[in-house]
Amino acid sequence: MNQFSTILKFELKSCFQKKAFVGITIFLVLVIAFVMFSPRVFGMFSDDDTQSSESKPVILVVADSPKNADFLKKYFAKAFVDYDVKISDKNLTDVKNQIISQKAECAFVLKSLSSYEYYVNNLSLYDSNTQIADEALENIYRMNEMEKNGVPMENVEKVFNTSIEHDTKALGQNQAQNFFYTYIMIFALYFVIIIYGQMVATNVATEKSSRAMELLITSAKPVSMMFGKIIASCLAGLIQLVAVFGSAYLFYNINKPYWTGNPLIESIFNMPLELLVYMVIFFILGFFIYAFLYGAIGSTVSKLEDINTAVMPLTLIFVIAFFVVVYSMTNGSVDNIMMVVCSYIPFTSPVAMFTRIAMSTVPFYEILISIAILVASVIGIGVISAKIYRVGVLLYGTTPKIGSLLKAIKKA
C-alpha cells in the first residue's frame, strides 16, 4: 500500500508537471471564459436596435410586373424576417453586380408569379431560401386564385394567417434540449479516455525503453506500478474535467443575466445533477477498462515508436463506439438495437449507455445491469492486464505474439 501511494504521488506529480497538461487545461479554461464573458463584453460596445436593422442582409426581388411589386415585397418580407427585402427595378446585370459586390446577399428575379430565377454569390450547402420563396409564392398564387373565385381579400388573409397554437409535453427526455449537453459530455468522455489511456501506454513504454523498468521492477510490485500509474492518470483526467466544467459553471453563474433567453446555454447549465453523477461513474469505469488495456499493451512494447501501432486496435474499438453513438444521436434514435447492444458491451457502454440515459428514458434496472457488467469487466480486465504487465515489462525485442503472451500469462 505504501509503495502504491508513493507511485501514485510520483505519477500524479509528473502529470501536473507536464507542460501539455497545464497548457491544455489553461487553454480550455480561457476559451470557456471567452465564450461565457462574450455577451457581457460585446454588450458594452453595441447599441442593439439600430445596429441590428442596419446590419440585416439585403434580398433583392425583381417583380415580373410593377403592379405586383408591393404585393411581393409584403409577402417576401413576411417570409424572410431576418432579411431586408428590397424591390429592385434594375436590369439583371446591375442586380448581379450588387450580389457580387456583396451589397445584396441574393436576388429573386420573377418571370411570373409561379416562376423565378434565384441569384446568389456562393451557394451554401444549407441555403433554404428557394424553399422559403417557393412557399411564399405558393401562398400568393393560392390567395390570387381564391380572390378570383370571389372570396373577399380579408377572408383570404384571415385563412392564411391563422396561427396554430401547440404545446409539447415530453414525458421522457426532450432530445432537442439535451442534445448539446449530451454531445459535449460524450465528447469530453471520449477525449479524456483516449488521451489519458494512451498516456498510460506511453508512460509504460517510456519506462521500458529508457530501461528505468529494470530498476523499477526490482523496487516495486508490478501490480502497484500499474495501478499507481492508472489511478494517477484517472485522477489527472478527472481533475482536468472538473477544472474545465467547473470553470464553465462558474463563468456561467457570473454572467447568468446575459445568457437569459439563450435556450442552448440555458439547457446546458440546467442539466440534471444525476446526469453528472452518471458521467463520473461511466468515466471512471470506462477509463479503467481502457487504461488497464493500454497499460498492458504498453508493457509489451520495447520501443516507443511501436506504441502507436500496438494501441491502434484498442483505440479503433473506442472510435467505432463513439461514432455509433454520435450517429444514433444525430438520427434521434438513441434506443435503436445497435445502441441497446452497445450499452451492455463493456467497451462501448460508457458512451452508449450514458447517451441513452441522457437522451432517452432507460429503466433503472437496465442502467444497473450495464454498470454491473462494466464493474465485473473492470475487475476481470484488471486482473488479466496485471498479469500481462508482469510478463510484458521484462520482455524486450520484438513485440510478442498474442499466443506466446497468453502462455506466459498462464505461467505467471
Next chain:
Amino acid sequence: MELTLKNLQKSFGKKEVLKGISFSTEGGKAFGLLGRNGAGKTTSIRIIMGVFSADGGEVLIDGKPIDYNKIQIGYLPEERGLYPKKKIIDQLVYFANLKGMNYKSAVKSVDYWLRRLNMTEYRDKRLDTLSKGNQQKIQLITAIAHNPQIIILDEPFSGLDPVNAMILKDVVKEQIKKGKIVLFSSHQMNYIEEFCDKIAILNNGKIALQGELYDIKRNYVRDKLIVRSENADKIVEELGECCSLTETGEIKIQLNSENEKQNMMKTLTEKYDIDEIKVFEPSLNDIFVEYTKN
C-alpha cells in the same frame, strides 16, 4: 548473514535457463558471479531479487527462505536506465521511497551520496543533461541509498573513467567492510580478482566452477610451463604441437602431466639458451575461458 541459492531451476518456455544453481556467500565478502552472455546470471539475480519465482530450488538467508519485507536489496542493473527527463533528486528520492525509506531520510541519504560521489552540483538537473559516466554514478546511488543488506552490481565499472572507477572501488570496499553481501557480475576479470574472495562460473545454466578464488588458482593443474628465450622460434619448431607462442612472445608448453615438469625444465636449460622458465599461473581470465569454452 549468509545468502544461499539452493538448486535453482528456471525455464522460459522450452528453454531451460537455470539447471540447478547452488552457491552461498556471506556478509563482509564480495562474491563474483561470472559467465558468458546468456549463461543465466541475470535470471539468477532476478530470482534472488524476487522478480521471478524459481521453478525449483530456494533462495535462503541464514537458512530460512528470504523475506523481502525484512531484507533490502540494492541493484545496479547492467542495462542502465532511469527517467531521462526528470530531476535527479526527484527520481533518486522516489526510488529510495519505493524501497521503504520515508521521504525525509531518503532526501538525507541521497544528499549524502551525491556529496560522496561529487555529484551535488547536478542535484536539481535533469538526468539527460549528464554525461554517461555521471549518469552511472546516479544509477549507483539508486542501488545503495536505501542502505540495503545485499548489494548486487552488474558490470559496475563499464563506462567509467579511471578516476570515477577509483571512487566506485572505494565505495564498494567500504560497503564490504560494513558487512554487507556484495554480489558482483562482470566480464572485467581484473575487478573480480581485486574484490572477490569467492566466485562461481556459470555455463549454460549450470555452475561450471565455484569456490575461493585463491584455492581455485592454487588447485589449478600445474602442467604448463612458461619459457622466455632468445631461441623461441627454434624451441617451438623442435618441440612441436605442445608449444604455443603467447602474445608477449613467451612460449607456453603444455605437458602431459605435472610430473614431467622437472625433466622438461632440465632438458630445456641444457639444450637452449633460456632467460626464464616458470610454471604457468593462470589468471582468472584464463580459467574463465577454459571453463566456458563450449
